[in-house]
Amino acid sequence: MFRIGQGYDVHKLVEDRELWICGIKLPHTHGLLGHSDADVAIHALCDALLGALALRDIGYHFPDTDPKYKGADSKLLLKEVCRMIRERGWEIGNVDVTIMAEAPKFKPHIDEMRQCLADVMNVAVDAVSVKATTTEKLGFTGRKEGIASTAVALIYEP
Numbered sequence: 444m445f446r447i448g449q450g451y452d453v454h455k456l457v458e459d460r461e462l463w464i465c466g467i468k469l470p471h472t473h474g475l476l477g478h479s480d481a482d483v484a485i486h487a488l489c490d491a492l493l494g495a496l497a498l499r500d501i502g503y504h505f506p507d508t509d510p511k512y513k514g515a516d517s518k519l520l521l522k523e524v525c526r527m528i529r530e531r532g533w534e535i536g537n538v539d540v541t542i543m544a545e546a547p548k549f550k551p552h553i554d555e556m557r558q559c560l561a562d563v564m565n566v567a568v569d570a571v572s573v574k575a576t577t578t579e580k581l582g583f584t585g586r587k588e589g590i591a592s593t594a595v596a597l598i599y600e601p
C-alpha cells in the first residue's frame with residue numbers, strides 16, 4: 444500500500460532575518476519572514492507528508508497564532524509530522540523537494556541539506572532529494588521578493 448502527497452509554500456525575503464532552508468542556515472543578505480524560522484522547504488515537505496495521509500496541513504497542526512511556534516525550529520515540526528505518520532503505521536518511502544529562488548547559490552549546500560532532512564526524518568539519505576532552480580528572473584522569486592518550495596512525498600505501509 445502506497446500513498447503520495449504534495450506540498451507548496453512561499454515566504455517573503457526581508458533584511459535582518461536568518462535564511463534557514465532544509466534545516467540549515469545559509470549565508471545570504473536576506474532571510475525569510477515568518478512566525479517560525481520560515482524554513483520554506485521544510486514547510487512544503489511537512490505539507491507533502493501530511494497530505495499523503497490527508498491530515499490537513501502544517502498551519503492546522505502548528506498554528507502561527509500560537510506563541511509556542513514563534514521562532515520555532517522547523518526541524519521540530521518535521522520530526523513531529525514524521526511521528527504522526529509512523530504512529531498511524533506508515534513509513535516514509537522517499538521525498539523530493541524543489542526550491543525556487545534566484546539567490547543564494549544552493550549547489551554547495553545540497554548534500555548537507557539532504558543529510559539534515561534525512562537525519563530529522565530518520566530515513567536514508569538516498570531517500571531524500573533536494574533540488575534548487577531559479578525562475579529565470581521571472582515572477583516574485585525571480586525578483587528576489589520571496590522563495591517558494593514544492594515537495595512530494597511517498598509513504599508506504601510496511
Ligand SMILES: [Zn+2]
Binds near residue numbers: 477
Ligand atoms: Zn511556511
